[in-house]
Amino acid sequence: MIWPVLSALWSHWRRHTNQLITLLTGLALATGLWSAVQAINTEARASYQRANAQLSFGQLDRLYPTTGSIPLSRYVDLRRNGWQVAAVLTDTLRVSGHSYDVLGVDLLAYPTLPAIAEVSQTVGVAPVDALTAPGRLFMRPETAQNLRKQGSWPPIIETASVPLDTILTDIGVAENLLNRKEQISYLLVLPNQPMNRPSLSQIAPELRRVATQGTDQTTRLTDSFHLNLTAFGLLSFAVGLFIVHGTVGLAFEQRRGMIRTLRALGVPLRLLTRILLAELLVCALVGGAIGLGLGYVIAGILLPDVAATLRGLYSAPIEGTLSLRPTWIVAGFGMAICGTLIASFQALWRVSRLPLLAAPGAHAWVSKGVDRPIQAIAGMGLILGGISIFGVLDGLIAGFIMLAGIMIGTALLLPWCLEQVLKFGQGRARSPLSEWIWADMRAQLSGLSLAMMALMLALAANIGVGTMVSSFRLTFTGWLNQRLASELYVTAKDDVQGAKIAMWLSTRSDAVLPIRASKLQFQNKPLFVYGIVDDSTYRDNWPLIAQTPAVWDKVAAGQGLLINEQLARREQIWPGDHITILENWTFSVVGVYSDYGNPTAQAIISLPSLLNHLPDLPNQRFGVRVAPDKATALANDLITRFDLPAQAVVNQGDLKARSLSVFNKTFVVTGALNVLTLGVAGFAILTSMLTMWTQRLPQVAPVWALGITRKQLAKLEIIRSVALAAMTALLALPLGLVLAWVLLEIINVEAFGWRLPMHLFPTDWLILGLVALCAASIAAVLPALRLKRGPPSDLLKVFTNDR
Amino acid sequence: MHHYPFKQTIKGHDTMLLSVDRISKTYPGSRPVLQNVSITLGQGDTLALTGESGSGKSTLLNLVAALDEFDEGEITLGTKTYSMLNDVGRAELRRTQVALVFQQFNLIPSLTVKQNLSFHARLGNKNGPEWIAHLTERLGLEALVSRYPEQLSGGQQQRVAIGRALALKPALLLADEPTGNLDDTASNAVMTLMLDLVRETGAALLLVTHSNAIAAQLDHRIHLAGGRIT
Known part of the structure; x- marks a missing residue:
């Protein structure tokens, strides 16, 4: 029984290939952007872990001074009393305008440091070489390239076992490099401590032991950055799911007659539901596979910028290369399947409750309109719920929950708001054609609302993030001018x-x-x-x-x-x-x-x-x-007089340009994700228009028959789409500003520790609005052209009696 | 002088309204749907067009409604010669002189009954609120004016479709199986009402039907078979 049912259901996709392509594309886009973000996050976290593991710092507790540094005498006391600890001196060293992390470890106390052990195996350097004069500096080849010219330094050993821009060496060499004699930043508590050693409070009460999990500062520092990326990935995923929801809903709606017939022919409802579920899972796997490929490509393109940002902003040890991880693949497929099930749940539920003898082909006009107030109330609930949670919980996660509540809640409110606007317009319409246009837009709202919700979220995200970045840039530029006052x-x-x-x-x-x-x-x-x-x-x-x-x-x-x-x-x-x-x-x-x-x-x-x-x-x-007009001459004199390298004297303008370039890099990823999300939203409108096309004909054909030309109708199709997009863009503006305010006042403060004033950029909004209108008109052009240029027989089919 | 394979002329009123002259139509990849079909219709005449499924009845109706284009021949409605009309001219003809009633009703789902009733007349700048109120009353639609088409029964929807068509006070009313979706009782009631109102407006009627009983209620009748009048 299964095969005939399968072939009957599959025949729908054969006849509606575009619908199948839309479904798979929606799934691929949703999975793709989400997976790209996850690939970037996973790669970054793996880099941090690798760095920790190489230095074994992720596994060892540390002893910190309450303030300042640990005197050498205290280290000696601890060792004499049986404590197996290794001293670490760490600081930042600036060479030719670039910062490097110097990590000096007492290799005598900790000769089994994994990075050193690895080097001795791969490069053939004996650990003892690092201890004997003049010592050794271990660093990555990329780091070594910049530091080779430091003549008085100990020999450099190139190794991939050390994080980027980090110099690993013995503590004695580090003291010289950093000019910090007999100072210790912290002590590593090594494994295999003797049982009967005195307690820390007896020997060194001023030291505080910090457990392993509390020492991974990089992860802690960058968490907020990755959370931001995850939020964007989730937004893109949601926007992609709107496409899936719309397409699956339409496909199921169009197959209602077939499903009734199959049931009337004796196919059990349970079997039918299972087959439909299996069909969706196959689509999820295919769409997910395409999405993973897409995500891998996007991540590969974006990762170098993310790496630069994380290195510049947090000094995080991250590499710019991407590797394919099984967990990432499994998680990607998991998201594709979960997303498909979430997006299709309503359609599947309706099929499972479909009465066998219900009237076929009922229109959605009145019934879906009734749902809108309920949806609007749910939206209001989400907005208020999000704000309440932030009021109670506070913190970065609570901030994101509030943002999610406001964004999703407003998206749910959108169809109701649009309907009120359209109702108002319809009430004001005087000519029969304008009356029909308003009424028809209201009728279209059910089919287009998901796409419009996706568009609104994408636009609001663009306005919000754009306002945040531009406000940041404006403030940052002014701040740079103040801070970099020296010429x-x-x-x-x-x-x-x-x-x-x-x-x-x-x-x-x-x-x-x-x-x-x-x-x-x-x-x-x-x-x-x-x-x-x-x-x-x-x-x-x-x-x-x-x-x-x-x-x-x-x-x-x-x-x-x-x-x-x-x-x-x-x-x-x-x-x-x-x-x-x-x-x-x-x-x-x-x-x-x-x-x-x-x-x-x-x-x-x-x-x-x-x-x-x-x-x-x-x-x-x-x-x-110095007077600005004398700065260049003075710089040249300095370089000549003291035989300095050119990069040792930097003028204010160069430094500002460099700082701004770091700033710009920081938001490359955000900008790219912004554009991609807007692209997905544009695609959602296009697919909605195309999938609705078959449903549109019965609505348009009678008007054509009553004396409106196809050219006029095609124009009206475009105007209608643009008008809906314009209304959505107008409603997205306040949401975007709320988003910007939350980002600047709450998320940034929690994530980065600074609060910025909010500036408004109406020109940017105007450009974005025009982009949205263009996207909507491009999406409407294809159906409009079909209407204008297609044979009249397409429209006449609507009137045939044996449809 | 052309030789007409068959020419059926309806002679009712003195003034000729519609002339269909040796029309042929073939859709790409199929056999001819209409071959050399000619009919004429005077003002106020009612003509039933009968024939089996696929005989070309609906195609002839679509051609007369200027919804589709013929391959050969000519159609004239009043002073309008179809082959001389472009898309805009054909749309204007439908907007002002020809009204249609379909078997599937084809009401505009997003408009209320009241809005549907006046829609065509307002498009053709022939809006007459009193006439529409009269039609609404005659068609028994007063209690339904604020409803949407999907909230009506088939018989009610067809009465709205007839009201919409006649609100225009068209010169020619074209009806394609207008009662094909209705049961016998509803069908008879709707037909009687439609014919009464057509006579009241003085419009000519070209009606496609399978039903001999309905055809018998009209002034004239022709039969199509294999795309030819027999």
């Missing part, structure tokens, strides 16, 4: 040269501003403390978002410190509060400054104060204030 930025080869350069510049410039910093620990996270001299550059330009009176006098007098917005928001520290940055060294917070693009905590104190506690800070970088 030149100079990096000396070493401290000695640094002192000479400072002396030389003192008579040739308006001001020399040393850039000296130390990487400390605060609440188990890195804190970069910068020392500044008292200069009007800071007083006039530094962008403060909160401050106490006479803030700069207090900083200059060593009575207070400034912290960046990220630290303020993360730890809830604001002017008037106190923080301890080193043991017995507590400061009053006197101001908070914005610090966009920086993921880590930062503080500013007076340089003399900083040098009192940390006298050995590198003195190699300077900002130079």
Whole structure:
């Protein structure tokens, strides 16, 4: 019995090949964009894990000082008392304007460090070579390429076992590189600790043990970024499912007669439902397979930019290459199947409840209209529910739940809103044709509402994310102008040269501003403390978002410190509060400054104060204030006089351009996903128009028979589609602005730690609106051309008695 | 001088309204549907067109309604010669002079009964609210004016379709099996009503039917077989 039923049901797809293609395309697009995002996320996370595993840091607990660094004597105490710990000194080293993570590990205490063990097997370097003078520097070939010219450095060993832009070496070599003698950032607690060793509180009560899972800072830092990508992937997936839902619904509607006939011929309903389900699963697998291929290609294209963003924004060790993972394939098929079942549930449910003797071919005009208020109430419920959850729970996830509630809720509200607008228009219509157009648009709403919902979500996402990015850009550019006030930025080869350069510049410039910093620990996270001299550059330009009176006098007098917005928001520290940055060294917070693009905590104190506690800070970088027209000449003099490489003297314009380029890269992925989502929404409208075409003929043909030309009707088809898209775009605008507000006020603050002012960009909205109208008119052109150029017999078929 | 294989002329009123002159029509890939068919119809005449399925009745009706184009011959309605009309002219003819009643009713599903009734007349700038109110009453549709077509029975829908066609006060009413979807009782009631109203408007009627009983109610009758008048 199964084969005849199968062949009867399959005959529908044979006769409606376009519908089948639409279904598979919808599934492929939904799975494709989602899988692309997942591939990127999986690859990035695998990179972090690989980096952790190579350094084995993911598996080992750590001992952190409460503030500052661990003195060497404490390390010795712990080792003498039986604690199997290995000292790690880590800091950022700037070479030719590029930052590298130096990781110095006491290899004598931890000779089995996986990365070193791997190198000794593959490259043939004995671990002992790394310990004996002059030591060895382990780094990736890409990193080595940039650092080969550092003449005084120990030999470089190239290896893929070390993350990108990271230099792994013995702690002794790291001390020299970083100029930080006898300082330890943290201690790794090695496996196989003796049972009878004294407790940590007895030997080193000031140290805090942090468990394995709490040490993977990269994962923690980048979680918000990946969550953003996932949200976009989910949005694209949802938009793709709208296409599937619409196509499956239409196919099932068109097969109602066949299904009744099959049942009348004795096919059990249960068997019929199972066969239909199996048919959908086959479609899900085929569409999913195409989608996975598509996702792999998209991920391959986007991954290098994502990698650049993550490296630039979070210093995350991520590689730009993609590998095919079985779990990703399985998850992709899983999503395709789940998505198909979700999108088809309603259609399958209707078939399973279809009474055998119900009147055939009932129109959807009145019945679906009745559902709209219920759908609108559900939409309102989702919006209010999302807002309530955020009110109760707070945090990034709650923010995303609120966003999802508002977006889906508004999408559900859309058909009801459109109907009200159309009803209003119909009431105002005077001529019979305009009356019909309004009424017909209302009739079309049932078939087009899903596509319009998809379009609205895509447009709102574009407006929201676009407003956020543009606001960010505007604020960032203004902020850069304030922050990069010095005309030149100079990096000396070493401290000695640094002192000479400072002396030389003192008579040739308006001001020399040393850039000296130390990487400390605060609440188990890195804190970069910068020392500044008292200069009007800071007083006039530094962008403060909160401050106490006479803030700069207090900083200059060593009575207070400034912290960046990220630290303020993360730890809830604001002017008037106190923080301890080193043991017995507590400061009053006197101001908070914005610090966009920086993921880590930062503080500013007076340089003399900083040098009192940390006298050995590198003195190699300077900002130079000079009249702008003299900057280029001074830069050239500096390079010639001190034999500096060209990149060691950077002018303000170059630095701003570089910063803006990093900024632009950050949003390449978001922009690409934005465009792709809009493309999918455009495709959803096209497929809706095409699949509705067979249903449109009975509505259009009588009007043609009553004396309206096919050309007029074709024009009206396009106008109708454009009008619906225009109304949708208008309704998408407020939603997009709400989305932008939530992103700027809630999500960004939670994810990145900074809050940005919201700016409005009406020209961008206008362009986006025009794009939406173009998409809608292009989607309507094909059916309109069919109407205009097709043979009259197509329309006459509507009137034939033996249809 | 052409030799007409068969020519049936209906002679009722003195003024000729419709002339179908040696019309032939063949659809691509099929045998001829109509061959040298000629008929004439005077103002106010009623003519039944009978024949088996596939005999070409509906095709002839579509050609007279200017919905389709013939291969050979000529059709003239009043002063309008069909071969001289472009798409716009044919649409205007349908909008102002010819009205249609289909077996499948073909009402506009998105408009109410009231809107459907006045739609064609308003398109043809012949809107007469009093006439439409009269038709609504005669057709027994007063209680149904705010309903949508799908909320009506078949008989009710056909009465709306007849009302829509006659609201235009057309010169020629074309009806293709107008009661084919109705039971005998409803069919008789609808036919009687339609013929009464056609006479009231003075329109000519060309009606396609299988039913001898219905054909007998009209002034004249011709039979089509294999695309020819027999």
